[in-house]
Amino acid sequence: MTVTESRPRLTPAPPSGTYLGMPAFPKAVKAALDNQQLRKNLHHATSVIRAKRATRASEVRNWEELRVAGEEIKNRVGRHLDQYLVQAEKAMTDAGITVHWARDAEEANRIVIDLVKSKNTPEVVKIKSMVTQEIDLNEALEEAGVAAWETDLAELIVQLGHDRPSHILVPAIHRNRSEVREIFLEEMKQWGTPAPEGISDNPPELAGAARTHLREKFLRSKVAVSGGNFIVAETGSLVIVESEGNGRMCLTLPETLISVVGIEKIVPTFEDLEVFLRLLPRSSTGERMNPYTSIWTGVTPGDGPQDLHVVLVDNGRSNVLKDPVGREALRCIRCSACMNVCPVYERAGGHSYGSVYPGPIGAILTPQLRGMASAVDKSLPFASSLCGACNEVCPVKIPIADILVHMRNKAVEKKREHHPTVESLIFKVVAWIFAKGRNLAFIQRFSKLAGKLFKKRSHFGPLPWPASGWSNARDLPVPPKQTFRDWWQEREEASK
Amino acid sequence: MAPGTGKTVALFATCINDTMFPGTPIAVVKVLERLGCKVVFPKDQTCCGQMLTNTGYFKETVPIVKNYVKAFGDYDYIVGPSGSCIGAVRHQHPMLAERAGDQGLKAASEEVVKKTYDFTEFLVDVLGVTDVGAYFPHRVTYHPTCHSVRVAHVGDRPYQLLKAVRGIDIAELPDADQCCGFGGTFSVKNPDMSVAMGSDKARNVKSTGAEYIVTGDNACLMHITGIMHRMKAGVKPIHLAEILAHTEGDAA
Numbered sequence: 001m002t003v004t005e006s007r008p009r010l011t012p013a014p015p016s017g018t019y020l021g022m023p024a025f026p027k028a029v030k031a032a033l034d035n036q037q038l039r040k041n042l043h044h045a046t047s048v049i050r051a052k053r054a055t056r057a058s059e060v061r062n063w064e065e066l067r068v069a070g071e072e073i074k075n076r077v078g079r080h081l082d083q084y085l086v087q088a089e090k091a092m093t094d095a096g097i098t099v100h101w102a103r104d105a106e107e108a109n110r111i112v113i114d115l116v117k118s119k120n121t122p123e124v125v126k127i128k129s130m131v132t133q134e135i136d137l138n139e140a141l142e143e144a145g146v147a148a149w150e151t152d153l154a155e156l157i158v159q160l161g162h163d164r165p166s167h168i169l170v171p172a173i174h175r176n177r178s179e180v181r182e183i184f185l186e187e188m189k190q191w192g193t194p195a196p197e198g199i200s201d202n203p204p205e206l207a208g209a210a211r212t213h214l215r216e217k218f219l220r221s222k223v224a225v226s227g228g229n230f231i232v233a234e235t236g237s238l239v240i241v242e243s244e245g246n247g248r249m250c251l252t253l254p255e256t257l258i259s260v261v262g263i264e265k266i267v268p269t270f271e272d273l274e275v276f277l278r279l280l281p282r283s284s285t286g287e288r289m290n291p292y293t294s295i296w297t298g299v300t301p302g303d304g305p306q307d308l309h310v311v312l313v314d315n316g317r318s319n320v321l322k323d324p325v326g327r328e329a330l331r332c333i334r335c336s337a338c339m340n341v342c343p344v345y346e347r348a349g350g351h352s353y354g355s356v357y358p359g360p361i362g363a364i365l366t367p368q369l370r371g372m373a374s375a376v377d378k379s380l381p382f383a384s385s386l387c388g389a390c391n392e393v394c395p396v397k398i399p400i401a402d403i404l405v406h407m408r409n410k411a412v413e414k415k416r417e418h419h420p421t422v423e424s425l426i427f428k429v430v431a432w433i434f435a436k437g438r439n440l441a442f443i444q445r446f447s448k449l450a451g452k453l454f455k456k457r458s459h460f461g462p463l464p465w466p467a468s469g470w471s472n473a474r475d476l477p478v479p480p481k482q483t484f485r486d487w488w489q490e491r492e493e494a495s496k
Numbered sequence: 497m498a499p500g501t502g503k504t505v506a507l508f509a510t511c512i513n514d515t516m517f518p519g520t521p522i523a524v525v526k527v528l529e530r531l532g533c534k535v536v537f538p539k540d541q542t543c544c545g546q547m548l549t550n551t552g553y554f555k556e557t558v559p560i561v562k563n564y565v566k567a568f569g570d571y572d573y574i575v576g577p578s579g580s581c582i583g584a585v586r587h588q589h590p591m592l593a594e595r596a597g598d599q600g601l602k603a604a605s606e607e608v609v610k611k612t613y614d615f616t617e618f619l620v621d622v623l624g625v626t627d628v629g630a631y632f633p634h635r636v637t638y639h640p641t642c643h644s645v646r647v648a649h650v651g652d653r654p655y656q657l658l659k660a661v662r663g664i665d666i667a668e669l670p671d672a673d674q675c676c677g678f679g680g681t682f683s684v685k686n687p688d689m690s691v692a693m694g695s696d697k698a699r700n701v702k703s704t705g706a707e708y709i710v711t712g713d714n715a716c717l718m719h720i721t722g723i724m725h726r727m728k729a730g731v732k733p734i735h736l737a738e739i740l741a742h743t744e745g746d747a748a
């Protein structure tokens with residue numbers, strides 16, 4: 001989305017280009033792998049949070065039962081989503097919330113823009129929300145002449161840094177504190193209260209600067225925009241869990257609150273909610289309980305926002321629900337445990353995934369939500385060594401590795417829909433080799449020949465294409481002159 | 497027990513071991529026979545098919561699933577020296593048959609899958625041994641490969657077996673639970689990432705001062721030592737089965 005050049009921007013401009021225009025994953029990681037600072041930041045941050053999660057999960061005696069409960073509740077929601085949504089809509093409406101439905105990003109953005117415009121306000125404050133990033137709401141608002149201010153500390157760093165988030169929980173995980181100091185010094189003054197002169201890179205000082213900078217925006221804004229971690233269908237209650245209290249400011253000070261929520265965020269009852277309020281903080285920040293949990297059920301006269309709206313967003317989710325394997329990804333509660341434990345994410349960083357959802361969940365969810373037309377979306381299901389570390393930590397037991405493999409199958413079938421690809425022809429040959437013992441034995445003649453020809457060496461060094469993919473950095477052992485099959489045959493004959 | 501008087505075991509050598517690392521299945525034969533088993537090698541066998549499955553070629557893998565059933569269906573114990581291949585057979589074969597709409601194959605596959613064991617599981621769970629009479633007077637470090645742990649669920653069986661080896665000096669591998677970055681076709685589809693992960697693993701291996709890096713999966717081992725050999729790191733690869741096969745009689 002581009003803003004007409006005649007008007008100065010109301011908020012810091014994000015980097016140019018779109019997620020969809022980003023290069024395929026193997027290409028995108030090159031820069032990240034060469035960035036020692038990024039790798040150090042990520043290694044440190046993910047190791048710390050990984051260890052915290054492991055400790056907090058291990059303290060809960062029935063952790064595995066909780067995970068199963070989380071899985072089953074979310075599966076039930078998926079099976080009866082139509083009914084739960086209608087139930088939630090009714091409960092919310094009865095409580096005084098205006099409910100809106102949005103098929104896609106454009107509809108959702110239009111609804112929010114119209115609501116904000118009707119309030120005659122030039123700006124909104126925002127609580128960290130993944131779905132509003134997914135629909136690129138901030139830029140849609142900017143274009144409509146409304147400034148959207150992120151109030152989560154890390155989101156503020158990202159916004160002021162003309163940057164994109166690289167993690168769903170810690171969006172500025174790729175930045176270190178001296179970078180944050182520079183961003184604050186340079187940018188805060190352009191968009192509001194400046195950072196104090198002579199500020200150091202000491203985290204409490206940086207947080208203090210952010211607090212002061214945000215304070216005027218909290219006090220001034222008439223409208224807040226939030227996401228929602230859960231909607232309880234039976235009562236129509238919205239739930240947001242957070243750590244900084246900025247969310248609570250947004251949920252209480254403005255007159256109007258617009259909550260944009262994905263349709264999969266439903267939980268049937270309050271009792272069900274309990275399961276997730278235990279699973280989520282331990283899995284995400286590695287805390288026993290998150291510092292702030294806000295639950296609101298409609299309007300309370302004289303207390304908090306008096307005009308409440310909920311925008312229920314589909315944006316590809318019903319399509320995901322159609323796929324019996326892929327749909328398991330909709331259980332995700334956005335805790336980020338899978339990316340914190342992922343060795344690929346740890347080295348690639350979030351930006352390489354070309355999606356607001358990076359890491360393992362991004363690799364399975366993004367190509368389902370967006371389809372697999374772009375280079376980056378096609379490459380995402382392959383952006384994993386299938387080590388399965390994510391499966392083990394996911395609090396709702398999403399079989400991420402299995403879904404990756406399923407998505408690979410979809411990618412392969414799509415690519416050869418009209419004509420076979422070179423790769424598919426190679427794999428036809430591979431399939432033939434492995435279809436029968438005698439085919440494999442036939443092919444082994446060539447490996448044994450190579451073993452005889454190169455009998456003087458133990459390894460091959462760098463080789464030309466197509467072996468270069470392997471051998472650019474790895475030696476390849478020379479095959480043996482005798483296969484196991486031959487050894488066995490020889491032994492059998494000798495014993496006759 | 498005298499060789500051949502105990503259980504009959506069908507050896508699933510796996511394609512990569514059969515072709516590239518025959519020393520490993522030979523070691524399995526040696527250990528099993530030493531423990532009294534009768535080992536057979538069904539010649540129809542090929543591969544678990546995971547290279548195809550995990551790259552997304554489901555249709556192409558179905559004949560491989562069929563072939564596995566054909567090769568091994570008649571045996572009570574099917575044993576292979578690879579957590580990854582055994583994991584793939586158990587976790588993916590029935591799914592592939594189901595996807596192909598072949599209920600008969602699915603049922604047959606489910607049967608044969610139940611009788612398929614990783615080498616370490618067979619030793620510890622079925623034969624009930626951890627001390628297999630091995631002797632290996634060297635400093636080694638063990639990398640628990642991801643699929644052996646997270647798909648085949650071999651648990652600490654490899655450690656139990658290693659610890660019982662006489663003369664061995666086991667060095668703890670830092671960040672042992674981290675993937676080495678092999679990942680099958682991932683290693684060539686995402687070569688930079690794969691090597692970045694592998695070189696971190698190699699650095700950890702080197703830091704232990706071990707002479708040998710041990711795993712239960714030769715494919716991962718080929719990747720790790722491919723990097724280490726290029727680095728001239730001087731650490732030798734060895735499959736767990738080959739350590740277990742080694743006795744005082746063998747030249748140390």
Ligand code: SF4
Nearest residue numbers: 332333335336338394
């Ligand atoms: S997929 Fe699971 S682990 Fe990853 S963010 Fe979602 S809920 Fe958390």
